[in-house]
Amino acid sequence: MKRRLGVIAGEAGIDFVDVSLMATVPGRGLRTPMLVSGPGARRYAEMIRPLGARADVLDGPAGLAAERKLLRSVFYKGLAAAVVEALEAARAAGCEDWLRENIADELTRASAATLDRLVEGSHRHALRRTVEMQAAADMLDDLDVPPLISMASRDLLRRLAESRSTPQVY
Structure with missing residues (x-):
């Protein structure tokens, strides 16, 4: 879905960002570890890091961050x-x-x-x-x-x- 949204956004000239939260948010808020990918990922990370956010940029298309999160979910939710x-x-x-x-x-x-x-x-x-x-x-x-x-x-x-x-x- 995020890959498809990234393509649609790209066709419209929008720098889409795939943001995947990699831990629970309560107690962490903006400090919740994130993986980000897509054409706007670097810019997004640069904007939120000064606010205390942890955003690791993955070089690649939108959907790459979601893919990594779901792979982790196979392990963690399966466990x-x-x-x-x-x-x-x-x-x-x-x-x-x-x-x-x-x-x-x-x-x-x-x-x-x-x-x-x-x-x-x-x-x-x-x-x-x-x-x-x-x-x-x-x-x-x-x-x-x-x-x-x-x-x-x-x-x-x-x-x-x-x-x-x-x-x-x-």
């Missing part, structure tokens, strides 16, 4: 959805406090190495993890918790397993 589903299931299983503490500990200890471990481990152990996520989804069904994220995880892992040409570690 939030996984946490919500897991805690709902833990509540139904009678161990929400335990899981909440476990998740907080994992997030607190996370580092760049955690990211590498998550990605590499998902590829390397995709077949075993597909089976594990099916079992998790079945358990959530038994707990009357819709396993939306669990099933999506299973499906992604299945796709990774099917795309591998080398034997997997089970």
Whole structure:
């Protein structure tokens, strides 16, 4: 949509700016980190930075900032959805406090190495993890918790397993 708006604005001689807010606004206001792109991005950033704003300019067309925000949303909103589903299931299983503490500990200890471990481990152990996520989804069904994220995880892992040409570690 922002790419299309950028083209329409450009045809009308308007320097369109794609502004994507990269964090929550409450408590930050104008200091909320922004990504900006499009023909008017540099000018926009120059106008608002003296007011205390943080605007990172991406060289490229309108829509580039929105694309980056949505890519981040896949991660961040997906993570939030996984946490919500897991805690709902833990509540139904009678161990929400335990899981909440476990998740907080994992997030607190996370580092760049955690990211590498998550990605590499998902590829390397995709077949075993597909089976594990099916079992998790079945358990959530038994707990009357819709396993939306669990099933999506299973499906992604299945796709990774099917795309591998080398034997997997089970």
